[in-house]
Amino acid sequence: EVQVVESGGGLVQPGGSLRLSCVPSGFAFSSYWMGWVRQAPGKGLEWVANIKQDGNEEYYVDSVKGRFTISRDNAKNSLYLQMNSLRAEDTAVYYCARVPSGSGWSWFDPWGQGTLVTVSS
Amino acid sequence: VIWMTQSPSLVSASIGDRVTLSCRVSQDISSYLAWYQQKPGKAPDLLMYATSTLQSGVPSRFSGSGSGTDFTLTISSLQSEDLATYYCQQYHSFPVTFGGGTKVELK
Numbered sequence: 173e174v175q176v177v178e179s180g181g182g183l184v185q186p187g188g189s190l191r192l193s194c195v196p197s198g199f200a201f202s203s204y205w206m207g208w209v210r211q212a213p214g215k216g217l218e219w220v221a222n223i224k225q226d227g228n229e230e231y232y233v234d235s236v237k238g239r240f241t242i243s244r245d246n247a248k249n250s251l252y253l254q255m256n257s258l259r260a261e262d263t264a265v266y267y268c269a270r271v272p273s274g275s276g277w278s279w280f281d282p283w284g285q286g287t288l289v290t291v292s293s
Numbered sequence: 294v295i296w297m298t299q300s301p302s303l304v305s306a307s308i309g310d311r312v313t314l315s316c317r318v319s320q321d322i323s324s325y326l327a328w329y330q331q332k333p334g335k336a337p338d339l340l341m342y343a344t345s346t347l348q349s350g351v352p353s354r355f356s357g358s359g360s361g362t363d364f365t366l367t368i369s370s371l372q373s374e375d376l377a378t379y380y381c382q383q384y385h386s387f388p389v390t391f392g393g394g395t396k397v398e399l400k
Binding site (some may be wrong): 216217218219231233234267272273277278279280281282283284285286 | 327329335336337338339342348380382384385386387388389390391392393394
């Protein structure tokens with residue numbers, strides 16, 4: 173079964189840091205772009221970041237540029253999202269997802285179950 | 294940034310009804326549109342991509358149409374398991390963007 177599983181969410185104070193992880197299974201991780209999408213409580217979906225198969229290209233939504241870093245370790249079959257200088261507005265469920273298209277910009281499938289990040293004092 | 298507007302925000306329908314959801318885009322995206330279904334407390338599930346290509350396993354009562362700036366998701370005969378929120382997403386241009394969602398509930 174093709175799936176991804178996130179971990180690492182939790183409660184963090186404003187200005188703090190958190191590292192999310194995502195472990196895929198059922199497909200050749202190193203062959204796909206991967207991304208993170210978030211959803212604030214009761215709100216819609218917002219793309220956060222994408223990373224190329226070899227990790228040499230990264231793209232971010234403007235609101236997280238300079239604070240978040242997406243990375244991957246193909247040898248460890250893992251995707252990461254390092255989140256620094258967290259703000260209250262970063263509070264959301266963060267989903268890891270595969271980017272099926274080779275171009276890096278496409279739909280997302282599959283999605284993980286999500287991990288909740290709460291930024292609050 | 295390409296803006297996505299979904300309407301209506303809430304649809305109340307009966308089992309067996311034909312349901313039509315709209316997604317309008319702020320600029321021409323050709324057919325670079327996907328639809329997702331999200332049930333409460335769950336992750337989004339891909340329904341279709343390239344406007345009308347059904348993801349494997351998605352029932353044929355779901356269909357998609359449109360091109361350019363106007364797109365439609367149709368459920369030909371609403372089933373109880375279809376009660377959810379539906380999101381459209383464009384992947385024509387960076388950054389990819391999502392619509393605000395349409396919630397489908399029972400009348």
